[in-house]
Amino acid sequence: MSSLQMKNFLRKNPNVRTIRVAACDLNGQPRGKRVPSRFADKIVENGTRFPVSVLNLDIWGEDIDDSPLVFESGDRDGVLFPTERGFLPMPWLEAPTALLPIWMFREDGRPYEGDPRHALRAVLDRYKARGLTPVVAVELEFFLIDDSGRTLEVPISPRSGKRRKAAETMSIRALDTFDIFFTDLYDACEAMDIPADTAISEAGLGQFEINLMHGDDALRAADDAWLFKWLVKGLARRHGFAASFMAKPYEDYSGSGMHAHFSVLDEKGRNVFDDGGSKGTDTLRHAVEGCLSAMKDSALIFAPHLNSYDRLVPGAHAPTGLCWAYENRTAAIRVPSGAPAARRIEHRVSGGDVNPYLSLAAILGAALNGIEDGREPPEPITGNAYALDLDHMPGNWSDAIEHFEKSEIMPRIFPEELIRNYLLTKKQERHYMAELSPKEQVEIYLDTV
Structure with a gap:
């Protein structure tokens, strides 16, 4: 404009x-x-x-x-x-x-250089200098929550007046229960030009996911994700309940992620991951290697809060092992099946509580590092990643802070000032979060992230 x-x-x-x-x-x-x-x-x-x-x-x-x-x-x-x-x-x-x-x-x-939007723009400038353009889409999971009482609960159904305390994976009934909210949400997305596509109910309690359509402007994709989170939380309050993208509001249910899908086009508009078959090109594998090599060091971007690490546990529909695979949702990096022209990488680590600009910068920056370095990843896994003997993501906030601080990879992606500012922020939050009860921690994350 x-x-x-x-x-x-x-x-x-x-x-x-x-x-x-x-x-x-x-x-x-x-x-x-x-x-x-x-x-x-x-x-x-x-x-x-x-x-x-x-x-x-x-x-x-x-x-x-x-x-x-x-x-x-x-x-x-x-x-x-x-x-x-x-x-x-x-x-x-x-x-x-x-x-x-x-x-x-x-x-x-x-x-x-401390502005996260500029950090993503700088990564995209690196792609542009090589004649490449990322095509990006994100999937955002969130919870609808009644936080009016002493404990968090699913909101009462506007249709039945009842409260159903159960996960309802891909349930049409669950979507219909909150039909007025979702109708208003889609109307609002259209008014704000946010490309909201499919909605499903997810495995968590009162959890839903909406996909945003792919496009060849990754900066706009991050804008859309940032604006969408703001919109969902604000609109939910107008409907009398809360919406939250915090990683893990309920101990016994899966948490929320922000999965990122991306492919890369060359100057002629061809997908450089497409080899005409199901395996993808050398360039795809190099991008996978870059993402895997940077994953530990960028954990603080993908899991930025104390609560984030409650989501990254085995068997909870969030990746923990550093691995990749074809058509396997237990892996951190998934290469979906489908038409070869649409061959892409799905990065499944980020929680719903991330900063979309930083998350996409970390993902795309790591992938470009891999493309530039030309190294091969380990062999793709098969089967259940949770059952394999793999190197793992940092298991807690302090370990993630340490990996980020000592990293030799992060300075290839982020400017020095942003790295310094982000570390200072997370160290201060770690200090003061330790003084709060679990209930107080949930209260601050519920409305912010």
Whole structure:
């Protein structure tokens, strides 16, 4: 959307009285301002300003105690400009409101390297320099939750007035139970131009999954995932319950993931993973090797919170072993079957609680490392990955922090400033989470991630 189109959006929608300008912080939280719509043209033309440190807050929205972005630097401002997405409606709010997504730059016009959207853009620039374009789609799992009582429960059915406490994998009845919510959600996605496709009920208690359609703009795919999470949580509250993408709200049920599917096109639009058969090309295998080699070091991106590691346990529909396979959902990396022209990689590690920009940057950056290095992965597994003797993902938050901090791979994917800021954030959160009860931990994650 051009500057002129942004201005015309508000002129064509005079009922919109206020706007929100928002950027994505390292935890995936929207940070920004409320602005009367009559002053929106100024932001479209000149951007807006807020402290650089705002993109590096902890999960509570607090400053990072030892961050050089705060007192050491005088808490200086960054300059934030609209992304190419332009204005979007915010259907979960009562008053007509428009959202203007923004991202951060330095005073001299350079992208601010601590902005997660810029981190993904930098990875995509590496692909572009090689004449390659990733095609990306994500699948987002989430829970509908009644959090009004002392314990978390499935919301009461708007149709029957009853509460069914059971997992209902791919149940049409479960979808129909919340038909009004899902109808409103799909209408809202259409209004926001989020390409929501198939919905299913999942294996968790009150758990659902919606797929977002694939496209050859990975930055837009991350935008869609970020906006979708915000929309689902806001719209659920309008319907009288909560929606959460936290990795594991219920101990006895599977957690939520954000699976990413990707292929790669060359300059002629050909899928470089397609060999005309079921196995895929050398390039596919090199991309798989890159993803596997980076998986331990990038665990802190794919499992960013204390609760994330409750999901990554054997036999819980989340991968734990470092392996790949053809058409096997127990593996961390799955190569789905289907038409050779659609040959792709499914990366199954990320929880629903991730920052979509960082997750896609880590996945696509690792895959490109593999393509550049040209190394072969281990042999694909067959059978149940949980039953095999494999190297494993870090089993807890502290181990993941250590792998990320000592990594020689992460600096190939992320800028030094983002790595530093992210580590400071996670170390502070680890310190203060240890002071909270499990109930208090769930309360903060339920509404944020």
